[in-house]
Amino acid sequence: MAFFIGRRAGKGRRAAGIDGTFAAGRSREAKKCGEMGPAQRKGFSMSYKFLTGVLGAAALAFTASAASAATLDDVKEKGYVQCGVSTGLAGFSAPNDAGDWEGFDVDLCRAIAAAVFGDPEAARFTPTNATERFTALQSGEIDVLTRNTTWTLSRDTKLGFNFAGVNYYDGQGFMINGKNLPDVNSALQLSGAAVCVQTGTTTELNLADYFRANNMEYNPVVFQALEEVNAAYDSGRCDVYTTDQSGLYAIRLTLTNPDDHVVLPEIISKEPLGPAVRQGDDQWLDVVKWTLYAMIQAEELGITSANVEEMMNSDNPEIKRILGQEGESTLAADLGLENEWVVNIIKGVGNYGEVFERNIGQDSPLKISRGLNQLWTKGGIQYAMPIR
Amino acid sequence: MQEHDLAFVRAEMVIAQAPPRGETGLVHWLRKNLFATPLDTVLTILALLFIAWSVPPLIEWAFINAQWTGTDRSACATVAQGGNQPNGWTGACWAFVNAKFEQFMVGRYPIGERWRVYLTGFLFAALLIPLLIPRAPYKALNAILFFGVFPIVAFLLLVGGFFGLSYVPTTRWGGLLVTLVLSFVGIAISLPAGIVLALGRRSNMPVVKMLCVIFIETIRGVPLVTVLFMASVMLPLFLPPGTTFDKFLRALIGVAMFASAYMAEVVRGGLQAIPKGQYEGADSLGLSYWQKMGLIVLPQALKLVIPGIVNTFIGLFKDTSLVYIIGMFDLLGIVRQNFSDANWASAQTPMSGLLFAGFVFWMFCFGMSRYSMFMERRLNTGHRS
Numbered sequence: 001m002a003f004f005i006g007r008r009a010g011k012g013r014r015a016a017g018i019d020g021t022f023a024a025g026r027s028r029e030a031k032k033c034g035e036m037g038p039a040q041r042k043g044f045s046m047s048y049k050f051l052t053g054v055l056g057a058a059a060l061a062f063t064a065s066a067a068s069a070a071t072l073d074d075v076k077e078k079g080y081v082q083c084g085v086s087t088g089l090a091g092f093s094a095p096n097d098a099g100d101w102e103g104f105d106v107d108l109c110r111a112i113a114a115a116v117f118g119d120p121e122a123a124r125f126t127p128t129n130a131t132e133r134f135t136a137l138q139s140g141e142i143d144v145l146t147r148n149t150t151w152t153l154s155r156d157t158k159l160g161f162n163f164a165g166v167n168y169y170d171g172q173g174f175m176i177n178g179k180n181l182p183d184v185n186s187a188l189q190l191s192g193a194a195v196c197v198q199t200g201t202t203t204e205l206n207l208a209d210y211f212r213a214n215n216m217e218y219n220p221v222v223f224q225a226l227e228e229v230n231a232a233y234d235s236g237r238c239d240v241y242t243t244d245q246s247g248l249y250a251i252r253l254t255l256t257n258p259d260d261h262v263v264l265p266e267i268i269s270k271e272p273l274g275p276a277v278r279q280g281d282d283q284w285l286d287v288v289k290w291t292l293y294a295m296i297q298a299e300e301l302g303i304t305s306a307n308v309e310e311m312m313n314s315d316n317p318e319i320k321r322i323l324g325q326e327g328e329s330t331l332a333a334d335l336g337l338e339n340e341w342v343v344n345i346i347k348g349v350g351n352y353g354e355v356f357e358r359n360i361g362q363d364s365p366l367k368i369s370r371g372l373n374q375l376w377t378k379g380g381i382q383y384a385m386p387i388r
Numbered sequence: 389m390q391e392h393d394l395a396f397v398r399a400e401m402v403i404a405q406a407p408p409r410g411e412t413g414l415v416h417w418l419r420k421n422l423f424a425t426p427l428d429t430v431l432t433i434l435a436l437l438f439i440a441w442s443v444p445p446l447i448e449w450a451f452i453n454a455q456w457t458g459t460d461r462s463a464c465a466t467v468a469q470g471g472n473q474p475n476g477w478t479g480a481c482w483a484f485v486n487a488k489f490e491q492f493m494v495g496r497y498p499i500g501e502r503w504r505v506y507l508t509g510f511l512f513a514a515l516l517i518p519l520l521i522p523r524a525p526y527k528a529l530n531a532i533l534f535f536g537v538f539p540i541v542a543f544l545l546l547v548g549g550f551f552g553l554s555y556v557p558t559t560r561w562g563g564l565l566v567t568l569v570l571s572f573v574g575i576a577i578s579l580p581a582g583i584v585l586a587l588g589r590r591s592n593m594p595v596v597k598m599l600c601v602i603f604i605e606t607i608r609g610v611p612l613v614t615v616l617f618m619a620s621v622m623l624p625l626f627l628p629p630g631t632t633f634d635k636f637l638r639a640l641i642g643v644a645m646f647a648s649a650y651m652a653e654v655v656r657g658g659l660q661a662i663p664k665g666q667y668e669g670a671d672s673l674g675l676s677y678w679q680k681m682g683l684i685v686l687p688q689a690l691k692l693v694i695p696g697i698v699n700t701f702i703g704l705f706k707d708t709s710l711v712y713i714i715g716m717f718d719l720l721g722i723v724r725q726n727f728s729d730a731n732w733a734s735a736q737t738p739m740s741g742l743l744f745a746g747f748v749f750w751m752f753c754f755g756m757s758r759y760s761m762f763m764e765r766r767l768n769t770g771h772r773s
Contacts, residue, residue: 087715088728095725097487099496099562126559127715127725132621139624227738234735253461253733257468257475365461365470365730 071143071277071284072116072336080122083109084142087127090250091360091368092148092168101125104359105146107349108167108275108292112144115291115341120348134159137278144288145276148246161276164289167352168274169372169381171267172206173245175252178262181239187266191216194238196229198222202269203243210268230254244271249366286335294342296384297322298351300375305350308343322387331387342387352382450743453479455736457486464734471734481736485744488726492744495562495722501554504545505565511538512568520759522766535576542569558636562717564748566636570643570708570718575701577644582651583690587681589656600652607649612710615642620714639711647704654696658689691767698760702753720745 075081085093085105093103106125113123128136128147137145138160148170149155151163174187184190187210197204199222211218221238223229233241234255241248245267252258275292277285298304301319303311312323320326324339332339349355353375360368374380410416422432455463455473464481465471473479485492494505515534518524546569549555561569588600607615619638627633662685670680690697712721723741726732 087712087717088725090728090730090733094728094730095491095496096729096731097491098499099491124557124559127717129713129715131617132715135621135624139627141624250728250730250733253465253469253730254735254737255469256466256735258470259468360730365733 071281072287075116075143075284079117080124081109081113081116081144082124082126082142083112084128084133084136084145084147085109085125086147087129089148090253091246091364091366093125093127093146102359104168104355105148107355107359108295109144109146111295111345111349111355112146112288112291114344114348115287115294115337118338118340118344118348120344134161137161137276140278143277143284148273149276151272151274151276155276160279162279162285163274163276164285165292166272166274167292168246168272170244170246170271170273172203172242172269172271173248173267174264175233175241175248175261176239176264177236177260179257179260180236185264187264187268188214188216190218190240192218193240194219194221195240195242196221196223196233196238197242198226198229199224206269207242245371246360246366246368249360249368253365283336287337290335290387291345292352293384294322294345294387295349295352295355296375296382297387298342298346299353300377300384303342303346303351304354305346308346312343318388449478450480453477454482455479456482458483459487460731461734461737464732464736464740469734479736480743481732481734481740482744484726484732484734484737484740487732488723488741491726492563492719492722494565495717496560497562497565498554498556498560501548501556504548504553504556508542508545509568511541512572539573539576558634558716561636563722564719566711566716567705567708567718570640570711571701571705573640574643574647574704574708578647578651578700578704579697581644581648583655583686585648585652586655586659589652590659604649604652607645608653612642612646612707613713615646616710616713635714636716639714639716643704643708646707647700650700650703651697654693654700655689657696658691658693659685661692662689691764694760694764694767698756702756705752705756706749719748 083106085101085103088094089103089105091103092105093101096102106123109123109125110120114120116122126136126142128142128145133145133147133149134155136142144164145161146167148168151166155161156163174190176184176190178184195207195218197207197220204220204222207218207220218240219238221232223232229241230251232238233251241251243251245263248263252261252263255261275288277288301311301316301322303319303323308323311319312325314320314323314325317326321329321331322342324332324342329339332341335341338344350358353370356370356373357363360366361370370378370380372381374382376383406412423429458464458481462471463483464473464479466473466475466477468475490502494502497505515530515538519527519530519534524530544550545553546561546565547556547558585600585604588596589604591597591600616639619642620635623633623638666684666688667680670684675683708718709720711718712724717725723745727738727741
């Protein structure tokens with residue numbers, strides 16, 4: 001009986017889903033495909049986005065009951081966290097030589113596993129592509145989506161998710177060959193340029209909007225597959241390459257002379273990427289949210305994986321509180337976690353800064369600078385809510 | 389009558405003479421095959437130029453300049469790219485393939501358990517090769533082992549969870565393992581299922597016929613991508629919350645159904661090519677339906693459609709790459725996925741990886757194609773040229 005009610009509700013939702021689709025379309029699907037396997041990228045133009053919206057809306061109706069289940073209890077019972085990650089995005093989630101998942105998003109998942117179980121290895125990964133990821137979360141196949149997913153209103157409401165925070169502030173940027181265009185240091189000087197862009201992505205739309213808004217001319221050089229765009233840019237067929245900034249750094253690595261190429265400072269779209277969970281399970285949302293905050297807070301307090309042991313004996317009340325060394329504190333218990341959950345996170349994966357530098361920052365081949373993702377005390381906007 | 393005496397009958401063979409000088413040797417062969425007409429001459433010269441233009445750089449890239457060993461991207465990147473190679477260097481990055489080779493073969497199968505995959509592969513080869521060699525003995529036993537026992541053993545070995553073998557979820561499978569499992573299951577199911585569907589479609593029983601037609605036409609009318617997409621994205625929404633049903637199994641079912649529908653049409657083509665007299669002859673001998681089909685019609689029909697069957701197999705083998713749509717990675721998928729490993733990001737990595745994947749696919753497809761030609765010749769009973 002419930003099944004049939006669900007189905008009818010699904011149809012009702014479907015009508016609502018159609019106009020929401022393009023709102024969703026402005027966000028991540030097409031964008032991030034840019035750095036995934038090229039085969040995946042190909043299909044994710046409007047039709048897939050449309051499907052995602054419809055499916056998502058239908059799924060919400062179907063799984064309204066599933067969403068209220070206590071994910072934390074389920075996770076504890078099965079003994080591992082199941083995370084959705086991308087099918088391959090340099091620095092964020094990619095398999096290493098041994099075939100284990102590594103990356104910035106992967107480490108966030110491991111941090112959640114460390115917070116719940118004290119073991120960063122108690123995490124399993126489901127590679128999801130841009131279309132699949134939402135149903136995977138809605139249907140309960142994964143517990144949390146740590147997959148470079150942009151936080152947008154329609155995803156928060158219509159798709160029935162809650163975003164637990166922002167672990168990476170991304171946005172669309174421009175890269176130029178500094179040798180050919182030595183005088184250009186701002187995107188506003190790019191009038192008349194030939195711009196390499198991948199077709200069928202929102203990147204293309206953002207590009208058009210930006211140039212029109214600034215009354216500039218440009219010649220789009222569009223390709224279907226990422227390799228083609230890279231080759232065209234590398235061979236000098238266009239002056240400018242545009243895609244998400246995090247992607248630009250990965251692409252720069254594959255160019256003939258990476259050092260000649262400069263990523264311009266302008267960011268023309270907002271892409272806050274963060275972990276998402278199902279709506280209606282506040283306890284699990286809290287666990288994911290505070291795991292992220294704890295990592296950021298730990299960096300702010302200078303707690304690293306190297307010094308966490310000695311920090312546990314610190315006199316600083318804030319550090320004592322976050323590391324669970326305050327006698328009658330119920331902070332961890334209120335979250336449903338062990339007292340030393342933060343210690344476990346830091347021991348397992350390190351603080352936010354360590355994770356950043358190891359996977360995408362200066363210690364990685366990508367060498368992405370912290371930029372907006374710097375702590376608020378150091379000029380960025382990463383700001384953790386107080387743990388007390 | 390008397391003229392017979394005048395006839396000359398040569399009693400011994402003329403001594404064979406060497407062919408005229410212009411009709412033998414390399415020069416003749418060249419003139420006959422490459423420079424027979426002005427058009428041939430032009431085409432030959434163009435082809436030679438094309439080879440001279442394309443092959444040496446390819447050999448230089450793939451072998452002479454290639455980097456065979458290394459532990460990360462610095463092996464395959466130039467100094468300007470942050471690596472060890474001189475600037476301007478281009479060459480295949482076989483070091484990438486080398487480092488990822490096991491992953492390309494078995495995906496993310498746990499390292500300590502990989503012997504299980506290799507053992508399965510060994511059993512597969514050990515049972516398949518004698519089955520393919522017509523002279524090898526014990527065909528019946530071999531076939532029972534291969535089609536009956538091997539799948540069970542392979543399932544137990546690969547999935548585990550029994551007899552002290554740890555359970556390996558299919559999400560950790562990948563690479564050639566996924567390609568081969570998908571195509572083996574697809575092939576093993578689609579041939580019998582296709583034959584049954586083809587017979588059903590030609591049946592006189594209206595319900596059976598209609599069901600077969602509906603199945604075949606529905607599946608054939610939908611792209612494989614859609615079938616996989618529905619199976620992976622839509623199906624979980626219809627199942628009760630909390631129940632998940634293995635993604636790989638969904639893909640297997642999708643691929644098998646898909647191949648069966650195509651196989652049915654190939655077999656039907658063969659059935660229609662058998663003259664009516666064969667059916668009537670079988671009937672007049674008093675054979676039952678299954679005897680008629682099994683003894684008279686199918687052996688002839690299947691022999692006729694070997695090229696079509698192998699075509700479907702090869703298509704199926706290559707279609708397995710489409711499982712990327714449901715987040716599974718076959719050989720091609722896992723090669724592409726590894727392009728996103730920042731430790732190996734270089735300008736040469738994608739081309740090297742794709743060339744390797746292409747070569748492996750080509751080996752399997754070419755093998756299947758050659759074997760089918762061999763079978764055709766062997767089964768040719770000489771009714772046709």
